[in-house]
Amino acid sequence: MLRRVLDEMRQRVLGLGKGVGRVAEEPLRRAGERIDEAAELWERSDKPISHSRGRDEGSGAVGPSVDRPRSEDLDAPLVVADELRAMHLSGAQAMWTNFLPRFIPHRKFEEWILSKNEGPLPALTPDSGVNCREMIMWAAARRGVLTHAQLRDQYASLLGRKAQRNRRNGILPNDFPQQMRAATIPHGSRDLDLGDPTGERPGRGDLIVWDGWGEGNAHTAMATGHLIGPDRDPEVYSFWPPPKAPxxxxxxxxxxxxxxxxxxxxxxxxxxxxxxPIWFGRGPW
Known part of the structure; x- marks a missing residue:
């Protein structure tokens, strides 16, 4: 509502400048810009967020949880790991997407994160478009380990009118992958060297991030706590078509x-x- 009022004010102020001299028009144009900035600031600001939980949506969907204990009362990494295991056993499916504009209609979890008002956590269905990292964050939100406000803060660089316009055109902030890596393992990271069987290995609930070719966040998975074979290869919970499919x-x-x-x-x-490089560390909880 406020945004609509501000937009109308801006249009009226700019309309006053039509037909007047250039000297008179300039202050009006500046006033219009200030109103536009006010709308931008309001859109990026946080409002008090309700913590209501939704119900499962649709047959076979994995829906939001209800009345779960908060992360301060639990060992958060293990809670998220248990949720991912339960999702694996349930046979749930989802659509693996990146940030290409054509997938925006499917990316209901991203829409929920960016929304100023929390509302129910979107259910997970085969039509749900998320990426590998977001699947873990969805599980954390479902179990109450992460709040809507915490997730929204992770995506702060996508908030605001200009950022959203760029997002719809397929333009992300230049350092967005690095932002996501920093938000994924914010408490520090350690190197994971598969070539050294005696080296450090992640424990259950640790997040693992692959660098890829310089983007810093090519894939994210969560350690199950099991080590496989003489190389002590960490077993992981992963949302990604590989290694089953391209x-x-x-x-x-x-x-x-x-x-x-x-x-x-x-x-x-x-x-x-x-x-x-491959890194591992505690997630954002």
């Missing part, structure tokens, strides 16, 4: 696969490519 955006696949870092890495780096 990494084609728009693919409907298992919401949670159980696979390993070693099986996923060739799909991230490319077959036969030199090893790229």
């Amino acid at each position: 990494a084609i955006p728009g693919t409907v696949t298992d919401a949670v696969q159980i696979t390993t870092v070693g099986d996923l890495t060739p799909y991230v780096d490319g077959p036969g490519a030199p090893a790229r």
Whole structure:
């Protein structure tokens, strides 16, 4: 409502300048710009957010949870890991998407995150467009480990009228992948070296982030806590078509696969490519 009023005020102020001299028009144009900035500031600002939980939406959908304990009362990484395991066992599916504009109608979780008002957490269905990282964040939101406000803060650079206009045109902030990596493992990270069987390995609930070719956030998964084989290859919960299928955006696949870092890495780096950095650490809880 306020945004509509501000837009109308801006149009009226600019309309006053029509037909008058250039000297008189300039102050009116500046006033219009100030009103536009006020609308931008209001759109980016936070309002008090309700913490109501929705119900499951639709048959077979994985819906929002109800009356879950908050993260301060639980070991948050284990809670999220347990949720991902339950999702795996349920056979839930979702659509793996990136940030291409054509997927925006499917990206209801992103829409929920960017909304000023919380509302019910969108249910997870085969038509739900999310990426690997967002699947973990969805599970955390469902279990009450992350709030709407915390997730919205992670996506702060996509808030505002200009950022949203760019987003619809497929333009993201230049350092957006690096922002996402920093938001994913904000408490510090350690290197994961699969070539060193004696090296450090992630524990259950740790997040694992692949660098890829410089983007800093090519894939994200969560450690199950199991280590496979003599190389101590970490087993992970992962939302991504590989290794079952090619990494084609728009693919409907298992919401949670159980696979390993070693099986996923060739799909991230490319077959036969030199090893790229992999990090692990505690998630944003």
